[in-house]
Amino acid sequence: MIQIEQIRKSFGKLEVLRGLDLTINPHEITAVLGPNGAGKTTLIKSLLGLVKPDSGVITINGKRINGDASYRSGIGYMPQNARYPDNLTVQEIIDMVRDVRGNPEDTDEELFHAFNLKTELGKKFKTLSGGNRQKVSAVLAFLFRPPVVFLDEPSAGLDPVSSSCLKDKIAREREAGKTIILTSHIMSEIQELADKVVYILDGVIHFEMTVNELLETTGERTLERAIARKMKGAA
């Protein structure tokens, strides 16, 4: 379980998070939505300790985040755009992360095979296409079987086949009891995957509902319409 209490963060004069409270249930897929610049990435980066909130408390599985690095061994992260050292091969990048994680024996190579990355192993990172870079970072997010996974725009730049591979994987991991946090601009993807939608607006949670609740209360058939209606009602 991830608990976020009264998180505040400003960058200079810009107040990005304004006392945000959120509880992320375990074994669920939570989609974090919101307009551009609403604070989605800042929220995820705060959970990773990359951004240090000005105030507020974050606890992950009962442990408060306070600059210690070890809790991150339980988290997999797929960023919006990943860049590793240009001249390292895919194999070396995987080895590097594996090394830093203490070379666990039991790794999850399902995605690696599903994406057919074997042919890319010897290629340098700088020669990889954007899609293949995304694939490498998706593989790394799941490789160490972390109980918590953050995916920031996971299917951006992926071809339809790979994208559906990844979606299948996300759904399977949810069944296996993982806690997953997802951001995406593709509403159909979220409708398909997510249990719960959290909508951030102006640095606070505007609403928080299960996908079904959202569809039922608005009477719309698609998530996109439902959110549009809900936002119009609010305005």
Place this chain on the structure above:
Amino acid sequence: MKTNTLKLIKYQLRDVMRSRWGLFYLAFFILITDALFRFGGSGDRVILSLMNVVLLVIPLVSIMLGTMYVYNSREYTELMLSQPVKRGEMFSALFAGLMLPLSATVAVGIALPFIWNGVLFTHLAALGYLIGTAIILTTIFSALAFMIALLTEDKTKGLGLAVVMWLFFAVIYDGLILVVIYMFSDYPLQQPVLIMSMLNPLDLARIALLIEFEASTLMGFTGALFQRFLGSTGGLLTITGVLLMWIALPLSWGARRFVTKDF
């Protein structure tokens, strides 16, 4: 758990060894040193000429490449910090990943031509001294590069600042000292000028090299002052101490900033 630092350095070194700038930098020093030999220099004269190259080129390359390196490593840094890697470990790895290959490149690039010209052992002490100074300068200007890149998120601004800082230490500062000497020529200036040159790592390195090579005619005002006030050994010890401060101060500032900043 400093072991993460070592693990990361291992991979970063592999990355650097395949990069083009490393090769260029190596080729540059080999070519310059070898050319100096070819144009009729004896080992001593080559070392003296190299001194000027070292004092000019190393700060420039270290600060420019270093600043660029930190900016270009941003996403990589972010990714590794989302792994169970401490910020301090990452900072050490990043710094070592810049400073080690730069230093090794200079050392190898200068030493190789001495080896194949067969004068390595006759000039071992002077050469070691030159390379040592080169490595200290590399470290100082790498540390300053980290400081600049952590000061501003804006890459263009950072690179501009790096150029300005190099210009300041390499060119402008000496001008300032001259202006001071000229303006206050009626006063006893030894001590103020001595202190002023302490504040410029490049001046210090130059003086250290000149004292060691006993090229007192080239030493200029501040060099002569150092020798007179502190004697050769005392002068060198003072200079080394201050040079180490020039590494420690920007680096500890950078490390503190790196640990507290947002990525």
